[in-house]
Amino acid sequence: xxxxxxxxxxxxxxxxxxxxxxxxxxxxxxxxxxxxxxxxxxxxxxxxxxxxxxxxxxxxxxxxxxxxxxxxxxxxxxxxxxxxxxxxxxxxxxxxxxxxxxxxxxxxxxxxxxxxxxxxxxxxxxxxxxxxxxxxxxxxxxxxxxxxxxxxxxxxxxxxxxxxxxxxxxxxxxxxxxxxxxxxxxxxxxxxxxxxxxxxxxxxxxxxxxxxxxxxxxxxxxxxxxxxxxxxxxxxxxxxxxxxxxxxxxxxxxxxxxxxxxxxxxxxxxxxxxxxxxxxxxxxxxxxxxxxxxxxxxxxxxxxxxxxxxxxxxxxxxxxxxxxxxxxxxxxxxxxxxxxxxxxxxxxxxxxxxxxxxxxxxxxxxxxxxxxxxxxxxxxxxx
Amino acid sequence: xxxxxxxxxxxxxxxxxxxxxxxxxxxxxxxxxxxxxxxxxxxxxxxxxxxxxxxxxxxxxxxxxxxxxxxxxxxxxxxxxxxxxxxxxxxxxxxxxxxxxxxxxxxxxxxxxxxxxxxxxxxxxxxxxxxxxxxxxxxxxxxxxxxxxxxxxxxxxxxxxxxxxxxxxxxxxxxxxxxxxxxxxxxxxxxxxxxxxxxxxxxxxxxxxxxxxxxxxxxxxxxxxxxxxxxxxxxxxxxxxxxxxxxxxxxxxxxxxxxxxxxxxxxxxxxxxxxxxxxxxxxxxxxxxxxxxxxxxxxxxxxxxx
Numbered sequence: 001x002x003x004x005x006x007x008x009x010x011x012x013x014x015x016x017x018x019x020x021x022x023x024x025x026x027x028x029x030x031x032x033x034x035x036x037x038x039x040x041x042x043x044x045x046x047x048x049x050x051x052x053x054x055x056x057x058x059x060x061x062x063x064x065x066x067x068x069x070x071x072x073x074x075x076x077x078x079x080x081x082x083x084x085x086x087x088x089x090x091x092x093x094x095x096x097x098x099x100x101x102x103x104x105x106x107x108x109x110x111x112x113x114x115x116x117x118x119x120x121x122x123x124x125x126x127x128x129x130x131x132x133x134x135x136x137x138x139x140x141x142x143x144x145x146x147x148x149x150x151x152x153x154x155x156x157x158x159x160x161x162x163x164x165x166x167x168x169x170x171x172x173x174x175x176x177x178x179x180x181x182x183x184x185x186x187x188x189x190x191x192x193x194x195x196x197x198x199x200x201x202x203x204x205x206x207x208x209x210x211x212x213x214x215x216x217x218x219x220x221x222x223x224x225x226x227x228x229x230x231x232x233x234x235x236x237x238x239x240x241x242x243x244x245x246x247x248x249x250x251x252x253x254x255x256x257x258x259x260x261x262x263x264x265x266x267x268x269x270x271x272x273x274x275x276x277x278x279x280x281x282x283x284x285x286x287x288x289x290x291x292x293x294x295x296x297x298x299x300x301x302x303x304x305x306x307x308x309x310x311x312x313x314x315x316x317x318x319x320x321x322x323x324x325x326x327x328x329x330x331x332x333x334x335x336x337x338x339x340x341x342x343x344x345x346x347x348x349x350x351x352x353x354x355x356x357x358x359x360x361x362x363x364x365x366x367x368x369x370x371x372x373x374x375x376x377x378x379x380x381x382x383x
Numbered sequence: 384x385x386x387x388x389x390x391x392x393x394x395x396x397x398x399x400x401x402x403x404x405x406x407x408x409x410x411x412x413x414x415x416x417x418x419x420x421x422x423x424x425x426x427x428x429x430x431x432x433x434x435x436x437x438x439x440x441x442x443x444x445x446x447x448x449x450x451x452x453x454x455x456x457x458x459x460x461x462x463x464x465x466x467x468x469x470x471x472x473x474x475x476x477x478x479x480x481x482x483x484x485x486x487x488x489x490x491x492x493x494x495x496x497x498x499x500x501x502x503x504x505x506x507x508x509x510x511x512x513x514x515x516x517x518x519x520x521x522x523x524x525x526x527x528x529x530x531x532x533x534x535x536x537x538x539x540x541x542x543x544x545x546x547x548x549x550x551x552x553x554x555x556x557x558x559x560x561x562x563x564x565x566x567x568x569x570x571x572x573x574x575x576x577x578x579x580x581x582x583x584x585x586x587x588x589x590x591x592x593x594x595x596x597x598x599x600x601x602x603x604x605x606x607x608x609x610x611x612x613x614x615x616x617x618x619x620x621x622x623x624x625x626x627x628x629x630x631x632x633x634x635x636x637x638x639x640x641x642x643x644x645x646x647x648x649x650x651x652x653x654x655x656x657x658x659x660x661x662x663x664x665x666x667x668x669x670x671x672x673x674x675x676x677x678x679x680x681x682x683x684x685x686x687x688x689x
């Protein structure tokens with residue numbers, strides 16, 4: 001009964017959509033943003049949203065309409081929201097998803113219905129390799145990129161006995177594999193922890209006893225806060241490294257002094273010296289009263305990429321709009337930015353160090369880990 | 384594998400166990416005395432951590448933060464009991480689960496509304512930070528030793544309260560026969576509010592102590608609450624002694640399993656497969672323990688039959 005009425009409603013909605021479609025909007029764009037605004041991962045979604053909306057505001061355009069919904073970090077909710085946005089809001093373009101498992105649930109269906117998807121964060125290997133799509137663009141990184149850059153950096157620094165630590169879930173294995181792809185030194189061992197684990201006493205004791213010369217860890221969000229505080233308190237002095245996800249502006253204040261001096265790899269930092277970045281950091285602070293994170297920078301770049309394409313083509317002309325997106329003709333806050341054939345970024349990846357500026361913990365760039373880095377899956381993509 | 388590593392891991396297991404006990408004690412008291420399944424117990428843990436982080440941040444004193452955590456979570460507990468849960472004692476467990484689940488959502492989003500989406504800062508005070516040298520050459524964080532000490536003290540205090548004081552007699556009587564002690568002239572609703580506030584304060588204390596070494600953020604209580612339920616099922620629902628034994632068992636099994644299972648599989652498998660299999664089995668270990676206990680003793684280790 002319920003399934004039947006749902007089907008009926010969907011059929012009516014699509015019929016209405018079809019009837020109203022021709023000539024409904026000659027210009028402008030309607031954006032559907034599905035992101036995480038409640039629950040444990042909300043700080044990432046809030047930053048992506050704020051960065052995106054800042055760029056829209058700064059462009060001064062009034063032909064961009066953004067529908068924002070909270071996916072609660074749940075794949076089923078994200079899928080429902082995407083259906084609603086495509087069928088009843090009739091958006092032209094979707095964006096906003098933070099987590100790889102949600103992106104895998106939403107993106108293939110959205111692009112199959114002819115909608116553009118610009119990813120401000122999640123970059124699962126499935127969408128970069130065999131599952132790549134002409135309408136899908138990633139404006140952040142492929143999941144392996146930052147750990148692969150860290151692997152290259154640690155090898156160049158001469159580390160030869162590295163212990164790897166990550167949660168036991170797909171992205172955790174991706175990160176470890178990404179690191180191992182470029183790291184030429186010896187591996188001391190691998191530790192996989194439960195996703196969401198907050199107590200690392202047992203793992204830290206094992207690190208202490210391991211005799212490793214360095215530790216590479218990927219523990220995003222609250223897991224990273226817990227690990228860094230406990231590691232600093234344990235008195236173990238083996239140097240630790242990681243991708244930027246445990247060192248973003250949102251969580252550094254919660255980690256406090258425990259993160260000082262730790263090096264991490266990132267495609268962006270607030271001290272990258274170019275006019276676009278200066279303008280972004282100043283405007284973000286003025287608008288929201290806090291420093292931007294790398295997630296905010298990704299949201300900002302995503303919106304600017306979209307706006308650059310709007311200046312060249314109408315979104316209803318799919319081929320022209322896609323070609324305009326592929327040119328990536330916008331001033332990225334990262335400096336150089338272009339797309340690889342699988343629509344993932346080609347960009348420099350930096351080494352950052354956590355410092356304290358006044359009362360605020362933040363990062364500064366201390367070196368370059370990889371120049372013009374191209375993701376590992378580009379050859380598997382046929383489109 | 385050195386004996387130092389083994390001893391260190393046993394200490395880690397004890398520390399995780401006594402914190403679980405603080406959570407499980409409140410949960411099992413509330414279930415034992417009032418027959419109420421309180422899913423929102425994890426939210427009280429979160430309230431304790433946020434209160435400690437806010438007060439410690441404003442005053443710079445960790446001890447004032449702890450006091451604030453106890454006060455805030457006890458007050459929140461009493462308020463919830465008097466306003467919502469009191470109406471649910473006579474109802475089906477399913478209604479209680481539904482109502483307390485709603486409380487989780489309300490308290491979580493309320494906390495976000497007050498404090499924002501970004502995690503809060505709460506750190507170990509200077510006088511408790513850093514490792515100490517134990518006999519045998521083990522370097523162990525002082526703060527974790529302090530946690531073990533506080534947890535054991537609270538456990539002792541709780542046993543004394545339940546077995547030696549008048550209020551303890553009433554609590555035990557309430558567990559045994561709710562109608563009868565009401566008929567004997569004990570003000571049952573005051574007793575219930577008191578028990579609930581006590582359970583909430585224990586959860587808040589655990590939240591504040593753990594918040595200093597983990598992350599203070601919305602939703603931090605739910606994973607702990609699941610473990611606390613495992614603990615009270617293993618220990619026997621309603622039994623404080625069961626909660627203590629169950630918590631220590633779960634803490635030790637989880638900690639030792641996480642480290643030694645992958646090593647064990649490494650003896651006869653290649654490293655990557657051993658790590659993956661060992662880690663997967665380690666995250667199941669406490670549930671396997673629970674199933675094994677229930678197989679032998681269906682009401683838990685110290686549960687009353689029937």
